[in-house]
Amino acid sequence: EAGVTQFPSHSVIEKGQTVTLRCDPISGHDNLYWYRRVMGKEIKFLLHFVKESKQDESGMPNNRFLAERTGGTYSTLKVQPAELEDSGVYFCASSPPGQGQYYSGANVLTFGAGSRLTVL
Amino acid sequence: AQTVTQSQPEMSVQEAETVTLSCTYDTSESDYYLFWYKQPPSRQMILVIRQEAYKQQNATENRFSVNFQKAAKSFSLKISDSQLGDAAMYFCAYGWGTYKYIFGTGTRLKVLA
16 A cells, blocks of 8 residues: 655745645545654654544644645645744654544554755 | 653664664653654655553564563664664654654664675
């Protein structure tokens, strides 16, 4: 099966510009997650979708970040306007139905390769 | 709050040798899961191995094994017979009944031919 696909793999933009990152989860995976790794630091949770609904967006840094998942398939993460501190690698992950907030098993997330964002 | 610490930013190992990557964590939970993920350069991050905290037996996956010390909150990854393809960034992660993994800062592993 195809894995989690992220596009673009690398984006370089000027401060103040807008960037949209896209994630295509594994087909049939209702749960979709966004994480971010700022250079040299840990990977941090941003938000979680169950189908098209935002289950948890507690990790979103501020209102310059907007995530959507129309139709419950692919998701986009828009940064507008981008700031220097937004630079990093944005990871998307997905997991099957049932592996959500109340799942008691070992939640195994399948990650994409990440989208590297560089803000100059 | 839960934290995960990887104290080795970079490690090197000679091909065919064994290397151990360290990871410590802090939590007040009794039931949780620990994971090691591997990300080769510009490639998908993949799950290497996982451990359920309630299991005393250390998890093993082929050449990869863990040393899980629950009381010490330590979860190290041992890679035996290292291969060039093992070169990657390795992330230790902690997860519990939900989906918010807590990751460490990563260890970059270089494999020397």
